[in-house]
Amino acid sequence: MPIGATARRDFERAIGADNVITDLAQLRSYECDGLTGYRVVPALVLLPRTAEQVAASVRVCAAHGIPFVARGAGTGLSGGALPVSDGVVISLQRLRRVLEVDPVDRRAVLEPGVTNLDITKAAAPYGLYYAPDPSSQQVCTIGGNVAENSGGAHCLKYGFTTNHVLSLEVVLGDGSVVTLGGDSAEQLGPDLRGVFVGSEGTVGIATKITVRLLRAPESVRTLLADFPSIEAAGEVVSDIVAAGIVPAAVEMMDTLAIEAAEEAVHAGYTRGVPAALVVELDGPAEECDEQFERVRAICDKHGCTRLHVAADTEERAAIWRGRKSAFAAVGRISPDYFVQDGVVPRTRLAEVLGRIADMGSAAGLRVANVFHAGDGNLHPLVLYNAAAGETERAEELSGKIAELCVELGGSLSGEHGIGTDKACSMPKMFGEVDLAVMARVRSAFDPAGLCNPGKLLPTPRLCGERPGKFRPHPLEEAGVIDRL
Amino acid sequence: MTSTDAPTTTLRPTDLAEASAALADSAGRVLIRGAGTAADWAGRPEPADLVLDTTALSGVRAHNPSDMTVEVGAGTPLGELNALLAEHGQQVALDPARVRLGATVGGLIATADSGPSALVYGTPRDLVIGATVVLADGTVARTGGHVIKNVAGYDLAKLVHGCYGTLALLAEVVLRLHPLPEASTTIRLAGSLADAARAAGQVLASPLEPVALEWSDGGLLVRLAGGAAALDARAERLVSLLGLSAVRLRPDEEADVWAEHAARVTGRASLGGPAERAPEGTAVLRVGARPSRLAGLLGELTAALGASAVTAGLATGIGTLTLPAEPDIVARAHQLVHRVGGTSVLRARPAGATAPGWGPAPSSVGLLRSVRDELDPKGRLGAGRFAPWL
Numbered sequence: 001m002p003i004g005a006t007a008r009r010d011f012e013r014a015i016g017a018d019n020v021i022t023d024l025a026q027l028r029s030y031e032c033d034g035l036t037g038y039r040v041v042p043a044l045v046l047l048p049r050t051a052e053q054v055a056a057s058v059r060v061c062a063a064h065g066i067p068f069v070a071r072g073a074g075t076g077l078s079g080g081a082l083p084v085s086d087g088v089v090i091s092l093q094r095l096r097r098v099l100e101v102d103p104v105d106r107r108a109v110l111e112p113g114v115t116n117l118d119i120t121k122a123a124a125p126y127g128l129y130y131a132p133d134p135s136s137q138q139v140c141t142i143g144g145n146v147a148e149n150s151g152g153a154h155c156l157k158y159g160f161t162t163n164h165v166l167s168l169e170v171v172l173g174d175g176s177v178v179t180l181g182g183d184s185a186e187q188l189g190p191d192l193r194g195v196f197v198g199s200e201g202t203v204g205i206a207t208k209i210t211v212r213l214l215r216a217p218e219s220v221r222t223l224l225a226d227f228p229s230i231e232a233a234g235e236v237v238s239d240i241v242a243a244g245i246v247p248a249a250v251e252m253m254d255t256l257a258i259e260a261a262e263e264a265v266h267a268g269y270t271r272g273v274p275a276a277l278v279v280e281l282d283g284p285a286e287e288c289d290e291q292f293e294r295v296r297a298i299c300d301k302h303g304c305t306r307l308h309v310a311a312d313t314e315e316r317a318a319i320w321r322g323r324k325s326a327f328a329a330v331g332r333i334s335p336d337y338f339v340q341d342g343v344v345p346r347t348r349l350a351e352v353l354g355r356i357a358d359m360g361s362a363a364g365l366r367v368a369n370v371f372h373a374g375d376g377n378l379h380p381l382v383l384y385n386a387a388a389g390e391t392e393r394a395e396e397l398s399g400k401i402a403e404l405c406v407e408l409g410g411s412l413s414g415e416h417g418i419g420t421d422k423a424c425s426m427p428k429m430f431g432e433v434d435l436a437v438m439a440r441v442r443s444a445f446d447p448a449g450l451c452n453p454g455k456l457l458p459t460p461r462l463c464g465e466r467p468g469k470f471r472p473h474p475l476e477e478a479g480v481i482d483r484l
Numbered sequence: 485m486t487s488t489d490a491p492t493t494t495l496r497p498t499d500l501a502e503a504s505a506a507l508a509d510s511a512g513r514v515l516i517r518g519a520g521t522a523a524d525w526a527g528r529p530e531p532a533d534l535v536l537d538t539t540a541l542s543g544v545r546a547h548n549p550s551d552m553t554v555e556v557g558a559g560t561p562l563g564e565l566n567a568l569l570a571e572h573g574q575q576v577a578l579d580p581a582r583v584r585l586g587a588t589v590g591g592l593i594a595t596a597d598s599g600p601s602a603l604v605y606g607t608p609r610d611l612v613i614g615a616t617v618v619l620a621d622g623t624v625a626r627t628g629g630h631v632i633k634n635v636a637g638y639d640l641a642k643l644v645h646g647c648y649g650t651l652a653l654l655a656e657v658v659l660r661l662h663p664l665p666e667a668s669t670t671i672r673l674a675g676s677l678a679d680a681a682r683a684a685g686q687v688l689a690s691p692l693e694p695v696a697l698e699w700s701d702g703g704l705l706v707r708l709a710g711g712a713a714a715l716d717a718r719a720e721r722l723v724s725l726l727g728l729s730a731v732r733l734r735p736d737e738e739a740d741v742w743a744e745h746a747a748r749v750t751g752r753a754s755l756g757g758p759a760e761r762a763p764e765g766t767a768v769l770r771v772g773a774r775p776s777r778l779a780g781l782l783g784e785l786t787a788a789l790g791a792s793a794v795t796a797g798l799a800t801g802i803g804t805l806t807l808p809a810e811p812d813i814v815a816r817a818h819q820l821v822h823r824v825g826g827t828s829v830l831r832a833r834p835a836g837a838t839a840p841g842w843g844p845a846p847s848s849v850g851l852l853r854s855v856r857d858e859l860d861p862k863g864r865l866g867a868g869r870f871a872p873w874l
Contacts, residue, residue: 159606160633180848183826184775186596191609438637438640445855
């Protein structure tokens with residue numbers, strides 16, 4: 001049902017006609033997020049310029065019973081910002097001011113459209129930075145990070161978005177504005193801020209976000225190590241952990257992923273090796289040096305065939321470029337691919353990779369693996385050729401991999417979110433009662449059910465439909481972002 | 485925390501099914517109790533028909549040392565759990581003072597309690613990765629899981645964090661573990677709170693990464709932890725940063741100063757055991773504020789209201805102080821904290837004291853009521869804990 005003239009006038013009155021998009025061609029640029037297989041053209045797109053205008057927009061939605069979907073940069077990978085056909089998209093791209101950087105109390109106050117990397121840029125003059133670093137950090141927004149509880153390569157040591165958000169000003173489903181969290185870790189009552197972070201836009205829109213900033217570590221050491229098998233690399237990770245070391249990051253890539261990365265960026269990885277590990281340590285110099293020697297010894301013990309230590313920031317950047325480009329680079333060795341985001345307990349990494357390889361063989365498809373080995377978060381890339389009619393098989397394999405992670409005691413998603421993509425798999429991970437209780441919580445925040453409906457929790461309508469073919473996100477094709 | 489004027493039944497379920505049945509098969513108001521170490525915190529509970537004792541919902545359900553996670557019954561005392569984990573060189577990285585009194589994992593989560601190491605590890609919410617909760621009607625719901633990285637579904641564990649026995653019973657918890665540091669040491673710099681605040685700024689600007697930074701009993705305490713081989717060098721750097729009057733404490737001195745800190749946080753003269761009560765007629769106020777405002781705020785509370793036994797987390801912005809448990813004094817203290825944008829909750833209130841548990845209501849109080857109405861529509865759980873908000 002299209003939005004009526006009265007409602008449209010109310011939106012125009014609330015935020016100005018210039019800030020309401022009605023033109024179909026323009027509406028189409030909001031039809032999907034990074035999960036491009038799902039597309040819905042919204043009825044209207046609203047471009048509020050202030051937090052007050054966001055609240056006013058939501059109040060109009062509430063008055064007319066119009067569903068709304070908040071949107072940041074649209075880089076999400078689970079269809080969390082997929083529009084609703086009879087609803088509006090509230091874009092937060094025009095709320096992009098850094099409102100405050102406080103170097104003494106180490107915090108920044110941000111509008112939701114500020115990009116992740118711009119927070120660190122604003123903090124850098126004070127020797128501070130914002131820790132969560134999703135790979136799309138150049139373009140993804142803090143509002144989107146809050147919605148998805150974004151992680152990144154360094155969350156093993158530093159935690160996720162939820163560990164770095166102090167407080168949120170939030171517009172609820174009825175247009176009312178509340179503050180969740182506060183000036184310190186102490187809160188008055190239950191941690192509603194913590195419920196909001198990671199709720200994928202389904203319980204409200206954050207309009208002002210206060211995050212913690214950290215002091216840049218004194219020392220950073222990064223190494224790239226090759227191993228004769230995935231198992232050997234996995235044992236290195238286990239031994240590092242057993243030694244009581246918490247690295248800033250531990251990433252693993254397999255042969256196919258290394259090949260793709262080298263093809264694309266020539267970052268100095270060794271083609272043909274079964275597994276490569278990137279290990280980064282940081283902290284006070286003495287502590288970091290001591291741990292680094294121990295990590296080197298552990299690598300040697302497990303038959304490391306080549307160990308490259310970044311000599312300077314440029315070499316470190318090259319190692320990370322190889323790791324972070326792996327995903328987009330897969331396009332060079334396969335016309336199409338699906339990515340998964342499942343998590344397994346770290347001790348089951350070798351097992352899950354073996355089973356993924358078997359499943360890939362059975363399906364006649366190649367699977368490249370790039371993952372956050374420290375926290376067991378996999379990013380298997382299922383390679384396929386749509387032109388050869390492999391789409392359905394690839395999609396099925398991809399879904400089975402996510403569900404395998406749950407079977408092994410893990411999770412459907414480590415950082416990309418459930419969104420539209422995995423909502424129908426939620427019953428594999430949670431019981432009916434668990435999901436019903438989650439629905440009650442959602443109701444408490446948004447009784448009318450207007451906030452990003454159809455996401456996160458399974459619905460019969462959604463779970464009866466099939467997505468379209470996967471297409472890379474335009475920004476990804478342009479090489480601006482990658483997914484891991 | 486039992487009420488004094490109503491006949492109450494006490495049930496002590498030994499597993500999840502019994503806990504669920506205890507709620508499903510009963511009516512009326514329910515008071516959830518763990519070790520009882522925070523029984524006199526927050527709002528005064530109204531008389532309850534049923535006391536649900538969680539202490540038999542205890543024990544380790546699963547510990548995977550290589551995965552660094554542990555699943556426990558919520559009634560497990562954290563001190564006991566950490567003693568077991570220490571055998572594997574691991575810990576639940578929480579150090580609230582009342583762990584020394586036998587506080588349970590569930591109780592610490594329900595009261596959102598944290599200690600000095602919150603500076604690095606955060607509060608319980610940052611370490612809980614999965615939970616099983618029981619709603620007031622006996623409904624059992626699970627959230628999260630056994631992996632540290634997981635964004636599937638709403639995080640119901642956050643709702644019980646700081647719920648003080650309202651909203652739901654926490655029955656089982658999965659926690660993220662951290663390695664026990666090989667070694668730790670504490671450097672003390674004697675001086676006033678104002679001096680300590682300045683020195684804390686220097687420490688934070690340095691790359692030394694302390695795990696605790698607290699002012700207590702006339703001195704700034706800075707704790708370093710990590711590899712044994714690197715610790716001496718780091719301690720020397722810290723001492724030279726803080727100046728000639730900074731002293732690296734001997735291990736026995738270190739244990740003493742942190743025990744004294746914990747005693748102050750709980751409002752006791754010492755932590756001899758659970759039976760030892762706060763001095764007659766006093767209560768503890770826990771405050772949170774922007775770190776740069778904390779020293780000034782605590783100074784004002786001391787001058788205006790006669791607060792004593794102050795502790796100040798100069799980097800976390802979390803502090804505690806002991807006040808006369810008189811309603812007008814406590815209300816005034818809440819107001820002063822609120823005026824600088826801080827938060828406050830009353831702790832260790834003497835029996836019968838009517839001092840307010842909370843100060844002015846936050847803007848989210850309507851939302852809190854909605855959540856309560858969804859999860860516990862009859863308001864069975866923890867009535868009075870959030871009075872007058874809930």
